[in-house]
Amino acid sequence: MASSVACCVCVVGTRPEAIKLAPIIKLLARTPWAKPVTVTTGQQSDLLDNTLCGFGIQSDVGIPYETPLDLGSNLARIIERLDQTFQRIGPQIVIAQGDTTTALAACMAAFYRRIPFVHVEAGLRSGELNSPYPEEYHRRMIAISAAINCAPTERAAQNLINEKVSRDTIHVTGNTVIDALLQTARAKPPIPAQFPKGDKTILLTTHRRESFGQPMREALSAVRSFLDANPDVSVFFPVHPNPTARDVALDVLGSHPQAVLNPALSYRDLVASMQKSWVVLTDSGGLQEEAPALGKPVLILRDSTERPEMVEAGAARIVGTRRASVIGALSELAQSSATYQRMARPAFPYGKGNSAGRIVGLLPSIL
Numbered sequence: 343m344a345s346s347v348a349c350c351v352c353v354v355g356t357r358p359e360a361i362k363l364a365p366i367i368k369l370l371a372r373t374p375w376a377k378p379v380t381v382t383t384g385q386q387s388d389l390l391d392n393t394l395c396g397f398g399i400q401s402d403v404g405i406p407y408e409t410p411l412d413l414g415s416n417l418a419r420i421i422e423r424l425d426q427t428f429q430r431i432g433p434q435i436v437i438a439q440g441d442t443t444t445a446l447a448a449c450m451a452a453f454y455r456r457i458p459f460v461h462v463e464a465g466l467r468s469g470e471l472n473s474p475y476p477e478e479y480h481r482r483m484i485a486i487s488a489a490i491n492c493a494p495t496e497r498a499a500q501n502l503i504n505e506k507v508s509r510d511t512i513h514v515t516g517n518t519v520i521d522a523l524l525q526t527a528r529a530k531p532p533i534p535a536q537f538p539k540g541d542k543t544i545l546l547t548t549h550r551r552e553s554f555g556q557p558m559r560e561a562l563s564a565v566r567s568f569l570d571a572n573p574d575v576s577v578f579f580p581v582h583p584n585p586t587a588r589d590v591a592l593d594v595l596g597s598h599p600q601a602v603l604n605p606a607l608s609y610r611d612l613v614a615s616m617q618k619s620w621v622v623l624t625d626s627g628g629l630q631e632e633a634p635a636l637g638k639p640v641l642i643l644r645d646s647t648e649r650p651e652m653v654e655a656g657a658a659r660i661v662g663t664r665r666a667s668v669i670g671a672l673s674e675l676a677q678s679s680a681t682y683q684r685m686a687r688p689a690f691p692y693g694k695g696n697s698a699g700r701i702v703g704l705l706p707s708i709l
């Protein structure tokens with residue numbers, strides 16, 4: 343390990359990356375041999391800065407946002423800008439999280455400059471190259487050249503081994519989202535004023551590309567019908583700013599008296615809402631990981647999940663977006679307290695909040 347302070351560039355492009363890298367950035371800032379530099383790529387600039395700010399983190403270098411480009415052009419733009427940034431700053435380590443264009447660009451730019459790259463949340467796989475698109479492709483590409491692959495679970499590590507990723511790069515670390523969640527929950531954030539009154543509120547989010555169009559409309563219409571049949575149930579719906587998701591949300595649930603639609607929440611408000619909710623209904627990856635740690639049943643609005651650990655633990659169910667399936671799953675939770683109690687047992691397959699420590703502890707081995 344080098345004797346001087348190591349510059350660790352953390353590249354962040356979207357809200358979930360900010361949440362999952364925040365515990366690492368904050369820990370690096372308290373680590374004597376490390377200096378974190380946060381680089382934002384503007385992939386999701388509207389949500390990103392607010393999320394970082396909520397963790398007390400400022401972007402050190404901001405790559406300017408450009409009007410939405412095609413996937414390939416966006417990747418090329420980010421690689422070029424990161425390459426210039428790495429040349430200027432000269433980091434000893436580059437860290438990125440997940441499966442976004444930003445994460446792939448960071449990995450490639452680091453590889454070409456021969457800077458060791460650390461991949462947080464490595465080894466998630468759907469098994470289908472085109473689904474989720476393009477994330478599954480990004481995940482596989484990143485694994486090949488990462489110096490450290492931080493797998494959240496043994497299963498994720500096994501996925502990497504099955505792809506013949508070099509074994510000495512693979513470490514099971516848990517998922518830093520649990521660090522972020524538990525740190526935030528410990529501060530006892532107040533419930534947002536807009537959160538519906540009553541004991542049975544569904545926390546609903548949907549914004550994934552795979553859900554766009556008819557699947558999202560069908561799932562939200564099913565929620566609407568369920569509300570009509572269950573006047574004691576409410577929905578709290580932080581709506582993603584993506585217009586494709588927002589327009590359907592407003593159209594289907596915007597006028598329902600038991601539904602409160604809200605702009606995207608700060609992470610603190612989201613965590614407080616999750617703690618107060620009855621059930622979490624979502625197509626988000628992060629919420630699937632978080633809700634079981636708070637003992638909240640999760641119904642997954644996708645046809646498959648890269649997080650089978652939650653389903654196996656009994657805390658989550660894949661319901662897809664078909665009307666009968668969504669209504670059936672919600673009705674079962676409403677009618678059977680045994681089913682509800684079984685799903686509401688807290689589950690921690692992603693660790694108990696010490697993942698950032700494990701990841702930072704691995705870094706000296708690649709300096």
Ligand SMILES: CC(=O)N[C@@H]1[C@@H](OP(=O)(O)OP(=O)(O)OC[C@H]2O[C@@H](n3ccc(=O)[nH]c3=O)[C@H](O)[C@@H]2O)O[C@H](CO)[C@@H](O)[C@@H]1O
Binds near residue numbers: 605606
């Ligand atoms: C294909 C896939 O599954 N990819 C995933 C995707 O992430 P995602 O699907 O989890 O993305 P979102 O749902 O946007 O974010 C969720 C986070 O945001 C918080 N939240 C939510 C609403 C709100 O109003 N306020 C908030 O604060 C919430 O608690 C949670 O922590 O990309 C990540 C990056 O690479 C990957 O890690 C991850 O696999």
